[in-house]
Amino acid sequence: MSNNTGKVLESYPMNGGDGAYSYTKNSYLQRAATSITDAKIHEAITEKLDIGKLSSTSNTLRIADLGCSVGPNTFIAMQNVLEAMQHKYRTQDPSSKFPAFQVLYNDHASNDFNTLFASLPSERQYFAAGVPGSFYNRLFPKSSLHFVHSSYALQWLAKVPEEVLDKNSPAWNKGRIHYTNAAEDVGNAYAAQFAKDMGIFLDARAKELVAGGMMVLILPSIPDGIPNSRVPAGVMFDLLGSSLMDMAKEEIISESLVDSFNLPVYAASLKEMKDIIERNGCFSIEKIETTNPLSKIDIQLGTRPCTMHLRAGMEGIISKHFGNKIIDELFDRLDRKAEEYSYLLNASYTAGTQLFIVLTRK
């Protein structure tokens, strides 16, 4: 709306198309997360969603995927939600006809919607639409959604916290690109930004979801008491930062350019998220738990998948800041560094690094 969409929020689209470095071909870590959570979502819908009540107020049930990227994960996730809702509907009311379903695919306007639309399942049993825009704004009309899903998107902050870019702040993040291994003030600035963004997210969704509507959020997290340097993503971010600093030392890029670059991604703990949701007050927490996004075995397959995965997700934001000429060299260096420091990855915690949350709108 006029007072929201005008806000300039940064966007960092995943790599588009379907080439070797595309998100489509390099999002298997997210897909692994999807397959693990599919059953959990099915269970949540079966146990907690009063679909008969929802469909009595509307002849169309609307499902939104927020931060859908370009597929195929989003199609698999939406199909799973749809089937679970149909199953619940049939169980609750065997005699009646299915309502119509509409799936709303949301991501930033800079997301590759052309690829998304070209690969929509042709045999889908739902009406499909794309909704461009940041989910830190209002995206849908009031009380128009019945189910909201968001997987591996809410770790993206609306923007880099201002303090970490401010030379006069104790949170200035010189020589680093993330709060991993950084000063405590840097971590606090990130945490404050996350809490603010998540509050805005929950306010917007509270307006858009009907009473009784369900929201499932899946996002990377950090086990209580574990520093970010001890989880795989943290290790990789730190190695990416040190690869950039190496290039600065060799004068391939300027050091001040590295100083002014920070990854706007954050992993919250279960307690942090629970506090934020309770402070918002519009949702009942049906379930909040940490789960395991991937097993040790996946990491032991080698470090290359970690690099490729990071490249598919981060190439856009890095190119925007440093230009695209450094990309190949940067990720070659990261590849070698990840090999060299693979013991850090192997020793990192993977258990409990994913949050699975089921909320219903009060």
Next chain:
Amino acid sequence: MSNNTGKVLESYPMNGGDGAYSYTKNSYLQRAATSITDAKIHEAITEKLDIGKLSSTSNTLRIADLGCSVGPNTFIAMQNVLEAMQHKYRTQDPSSKFPAFQVLYNDHASNDFNTLFASLPSERQYFAAGVPGSFYNRLFPKSSLHFVHSSYALQWLAKVPEEVLDKNSPAWNKGRIHYTNAAEDVGNAYAAQFAKDMGIFLDARAKELVAGGMMVLILPSIPDGIPNSRVPAGVMFDLLGSSLMDMAKEEIISESLVDSFNLPVYAASLKEMKDIIERNGCFSIEKIETTNPLSKIDIQLGTRPCTMHLRAGMEGIISKHFGNKIIDELFDRLDRKAEEYSYLLNASYTAGTQLFIVLTRK
């Protein structure tokens, strides 16, 4: 839906991006049509739309633009519809708050939605969504739309009529790429395809529009008794066909490739459209009239705008059939031919070559 979206319908996206040959930069003829019809749409909404009734059944009013292409015309048209609806709402019920508005931008999945989404007005007073798919299928849930707009899209048939590609049919269209100046059987095959497609279109929209909802259709037409060879579009299609035949004679392309190519576009007369709408029976005709899309003066500015306009709209479908290597040469030839035959363009009928139709859902 499963039994509809599986159908393979041909699609011919307008040129994407914003380069020299893009639809964005070469759609001023359509824009001229928009500015002429803006006032007519405003009038239709003011006089015939019971917006109080519509908004009493839904807290969101949904407006769809079918065949929206990549902008900017669609944004201007949608803004005009929105303002007219807001004005009517305020007049009918000065004391109450505006309902929320959602604009649904529809075109084929192969349309350049990335460009469309990137150029959405940032200060818009509506929620926006993109809906990919052919409007000869169902696109929206039942009774979910309140206003439908479609400008310069319904002249595109769902496919080339089969008979014109059949060597054993009297409607085989050898040596031509359109029914302009062709045998009567060819014209009849095109007319039958148009009637069938328009029937499917009206059936789908009848399901999607609420009772009392309005549909405005703007499309090229042909004045009664005038052959297609005497209107500007017909002249240009014929010159395009003869440019292709010249290239076949010079063995740059094969003649059989020209024989198997036909433009799936059709201009209906007022009487034809009226009959089709009445046969469908779901809509009241509030207004149906021919208007003038552009003045003689526009054509007398030169033939180059006509060529550029044709290229922006037709390059996709031509490249798909002939490959993109011939495009520059083809349009250079067309440019020269249009110059040579400019007297045909100057002598063509422009008056009455546009249909303006206002329907309400019974």
